Amino acid sequence: MTEIFENIRKLYQFYVPDNELADFIEFFSESSATETFRHVANNRFSIRMFPSWTPTFYINLGAPYLLTVGARQHEISSRTDVLILRNTLVERHNLPTDHILTVKFFPGGLEAVLGINQAQFVDQVVNLETVLPPGLLHQIKQPAVFEERLELLQHFFLEQLRVRKKTNHYRTFVTDTIGTFGASGLELKTAELADRLFITSKTINRYFHRVIGTPPKAYLATVRTRTALSAYVANPSLFSPYDYGYYDMSHFYKDVVKFTGRKLRENVG
Known part of the structure; x- marks a missing residue:
């Protein structure tokens, strides 16, 4: 299964925070044994995800799996839990007994909640x-249900967040x-954003490196491509590249290839 092109969320239970964590954590999720069996039966399967620069926890409640991050493969045992940044292509190769508890932070959210x-x-x-x-x-x-694990994690995160109430300027x-980039129609360049925010391009670059780990040009390009590609997959007939800051469809196609490593027609019929 491939993120954006397929609904990978159908295998999981989801919870989106509606408390103080909402600005920092995108979601919590846990594999659903019923839905996993419905969609993959007793077959091995993989989930391919594109870059997002979102720190993500994978807490393993089930079988071992193979995790490919960029060009490297990692064997994750049934007892091992991991954190990845998702700054590159990520693919999880799973057994039918896959059982993962996931916490996905927004960029900068890990630092806001845990000081990391x-x-x-x-x-x-x-x-x-x-x-x-x-x-x-x-x-x-x-042994527990998703809601019980969720309560444990949220309680811990909220306690940590309240310790760090001081606003993080970066x-x-x-x-x-x-x-501001989103409100501009996903088309402002770094220098233009600097003008809008009354700051230098050098400062914006420093802040993005400090909080996310990549320059603003690279991160905002990822935001634009993910947003545009999701809209295209959802409704190709209504898609306009101009709504997402692209010059034309050719410009959009080139970004899709750069982002996914595949031509659009290889993924969308």
């Missing part, structure tokens, strides 16, 4: 015990810049 800068995790697969207390992970892995600025 995400830039250090570029191209890394990090043991989650270096980020979360082993005791908490042990509790999460006890993260706030990056979030405002991303919002």
